[in-house]
Amino acid sequence: MTKEEVKVLIIGSGPAGYTAAIYASRAGLNPVLYMGEQPGGQLTITNDVENYPGYPDGVNGPQMMIDFQQQAERFGTDVRTGLATSVDFSGYPHKVVIDDKHEITAESVIISTGASAKWLGLPSEQRLNGQGVSACAVCDGFFFRNMDVAVVGAGDTACEEATYLSKLCKKVYMLVRRNEMRASTIMQQRVLKAKNIEVLWNTETEEILGEHEVEAVRVINNQSGEVKEIPVQGFFVAIGHQPNTAIFKDYLKMDENGYIQTIPGTSRTNIEGVFAAGDAQDHVYRQAVTAAGTGCMAALDAERFLASKEVAVAE
Template structure:
């Protein structure tokens, strides 16, 4: 196995990783960034992005990530293809294995591996992703203003996104698989009070219809077996996200769902020299702009850590 020593290693791309790279490069940390299994992150499967500041006419997700990557390269970031497959944070400097065959020894590590939306796995879901199918109502709800849409889910996120869509859309069907919701009582009450939200209990999605764009959704009552066709142009999945943090388990503190826990007001984890940013540690906002903000924090925290560590080493050498 080959080995390489770096000052700052960034694991994962997307708004958080690329922003961390921009700041780390400008600070002279000579960062190396491995893009991960989905270079550019979730935005690469998003069509129009209208809510990121600085793009008055909007931009597509893939175009935005190309711009982020170009900017990071402009300042000298070493951007590479590759997936982190294993880490060892038991000693310092930290060790990260890339693609199971290369060892990176890093003085600082920025984790920006993101999170992946959970999908239903039904017919038409992947094909129509970005063409009527979405996993983020806040990101894409604007495009369905005045239209009829479906949202799937029963937790607080689904209730919150249904309420958000109700402000924009003519009709919102909320599909709940059981005869009750998991959402908090106050969130359920909010949904029930909105006149243009119709909750379909004991209802599951069968398939999505449409060639170029979503045209309708076939749903089934799992008690009676009766199928119904809903003529809608939007289909939102709100059944949760899974943070891409499995390789860090046992090293970094996480919540019960796998989101990395950081020290309040920083990107610092429980391991010195390891920082987390973006959707790998944010289970609340999950927006491109907030991910970029935490990427900036991570680079600044890493720079501060490396400076302090260098001073400590110099002091140790002087007292030896």
């Protein structure tokens, strides 16, 4: 196994990782960034981004991540392909293994591995992803103004997405697999009070219909067996996200869903010199702009941490 020592290692390449890289590079910390399994993160499967400041005409998601990468590289970030496959945070400095064959010893580590949306597993879901299928109403709801859409899910997130869409769309169908929701009472009440939200109980999605864009959804009532097609132009999957944090579970404090817990107001984790940014630690906002903000925080926290180490050595 090859070995290497670095000052700042950034794991992940979405808005959080690249923003951390920009700040760390400008601070002269010579960061090394590994892009991970999905270079650019979730934005690489988002066609149009219209809510990120600085792009008045909107921007294609993959292009936006190319812009971020080029800006980070301009200041000297060493951007590499590769996946962190194991870590050892039991001592200092920290050890991270890339692709099971390259060990990096890092004085500080910034984790920005993001989270992945959970999907239903339908072929049509992936084929029409970005063509009417979405996992983020706040990101994409604007494109469906005055249209009919469907939301699948039964938790707080699904209720929140349906309520948000009800203010933009003509009609919102909420597809609930059981005869009850898992969502909190207040979130259910908001859904049930909305005049243009129709909850379809005991309903499962069989297929999303449309050749090049969403045209309808075929559903089945799992009690009566009735199958019907509902004309919609948008289909929102709101069954949760899975943070990409499994390799850190033996060392970092996480919540019950696997999101890394940071000290409030900072990006610091329970391990000195390890910082977390973006959707790997944020299950509330999950936006590109908030991820970028926490990436900035992580770089500044890492810079201050390294400076304090140098002072301690000098003393």
